Amino acid sequence: MIASTPKPPYYAVIFTSVRTELDNGYEEMANAMVDLARQQDGFLGVESARNDVGITVSYWRDEEAIKAWRENTAHALARRFGREMWYQSFKTRVAKVERDYGFEIEM
């Protein structure tokens, strides 16, 4: 769903990817990585969807939190599998969220 993030500024890591046709535990690993990310200090939320292209946006308190997650051993292993098996191509963009606004129907 839509991530509940605090007032900006905070960071977004936009990960866009095209999958190969190999499975080999991709879904399990992807879910495990989201669970693990949620436990990291400075993690603010995540949004994800996939059709022809997959987009996962994770939100973080600051650059230090992103760096610590990048250095997490299990995450580094998952990224290696990603390059070797699961992704035909990907792009990662690190961006500082400067402002945001939203809308929700009152139910």
Place this chain on the structure above:
Amino acid sequence: MIASTPKPPYYAVIFTSVRTELDNGYEEMANAMVDLARQQDGFLGVESARNDVGITVSYWRDEEAIKAWRENTAHALARRFGREMWYQSFKTRVAKVERDYGFEIEM
């Protein structure tokens, strides 16, 4: 597909949404807006996917290009329809891309 964007810095507008069950020309309008965005000065690319949540990330040269697109009349009308019919909730985040990196299998 994955957008081909220039060297940072540039801007990302991350639009995350949950749809209502109303159709009323949603797909046609969404496609028309992408076509129109592509014609704007400063537009760099767009990526989009939808499952439970929809994520559309559009990339822009600078804040001025984002502002001009926001003020486009057809786009303003589409956003109004979005609030009135198509979206149960959405969040828009404007972020400055500071760095990026990628990977592509050589075919």
